[in-house]
Amino acid sequence: MNRAALLVLADGRFPAGGYAHSGGAEAAVKAGRLTDTASLEEFCRGRLHTSGAVAASLAAAAALGLDPGALDRAADARTPSPALRAVARRLGRQLVRAARAAWPHQRLDALVRDFPKGAHQPVVLGVAAHAAGLGPEDAAYCSAHEGVSGPATAVVRLLGLDPFEATAVLARLAPDVDRVARDAVAAAHRAAREGIDTLPARSAPLLEIGAEAHAAWPVRLFAS
């Protein structure tokens, strides 16, 4: 148990670039699918149980010590949108910089050496958790939490949504986050026994399609 380190890594102010990304919320707002508190909750729930579950599993597996290179390939295979793959690598690169300053560790150095332009963010998150003395469950929680808190924060800026309401959405999603984190840890252990191909491969087609469209907008508030 290293709860204080978990709080540092999970803090939205951890300087790893997340503030510039909406997790697909900006595209969903533009498309008219995300308009209020209720649709924010549905958006976050959908994201959590699809790409969120995949990311949490990758993070847990990386924290468990599985090979980051193989996990990075698994992440690529599970991310059809080139725009989202680029975003995941950019955020991974930003995270590894912050993590190395916070918790110097040879696994983080190796990530920088092997992926100079960045590995997928969940993979880096798992290695960072390991470097911080945290375990697979912590890594899965960080990943699942930021997967929903990112869009919630973005929607406060995009729609002028009441920030208390947005936080209440996150509180209501907490049991779902618990479940996704627990499943991610189980998936990571299975991947360790039976191979990385057994990691979940759920996807959210609208997030993928929306990300491709969003990347081509000339004017946007968020980078993704």
Added chain:
Amino acid sequence: MHLGHHHDGPAAVSADAHRPDGTRRALRIGLGGPVGTGKTATVAALCRALRQELSLAVVTNDIYTREDARFLLREAVLPPERITAVETGACPHTAIRDDISANLEAVEDLEDTVGPLDLVLVESGGDNLTATFSRGLVDAQVFVIDVAGGDDIPRKGGPGVTTADLLVVNKTDLAPHVGSDLERMAADARAQRGDLPVVFQSLRGEAGVRDVADWVRARLAAWTA
């Protein structure tokens, strides 16, 4: 500045003076200040003034468009591969102060792709009087205000006005039209800033960006000394 020291491992964390291969990195100068005061115009003028003698590049931090980068590209002040726009999720002050990772990446990528560079100018998309750059991102910062924003801004102070390494009061050509008292602005700036330098400039005038360019040259001489 930790000259002669560099971070162990494959890549620098932030403000290290050396690149991973041990060579000295480019001097980084930040330009901040309220919207519309002439930051982009100053960057453009600096590029024109310095591009013959220095290898330079620009990073812009736009609020929600790539307006600044587009302007610089349209004006062709530098080849396009030397201009990078960082997206800030509507929070330019976060990108230059609280979470500098995207800007550091942009700077390092420029050094990798078009380097070696002597100088990188980092413009912060218009914010307010409290916007300042992290020392982990830039080595020196310029705060740009203008005479049209009211001649009481130097008196009011704020971290940009009081602590920037150089304060630029731009658009002096407009002073007679907007009734700004330049003498008073100079006296107020002195009171706020002590010995820190202040430049009054008009980019419409003959001297243009000359004084700021000279200040940049002096910073660069100190950096490479």
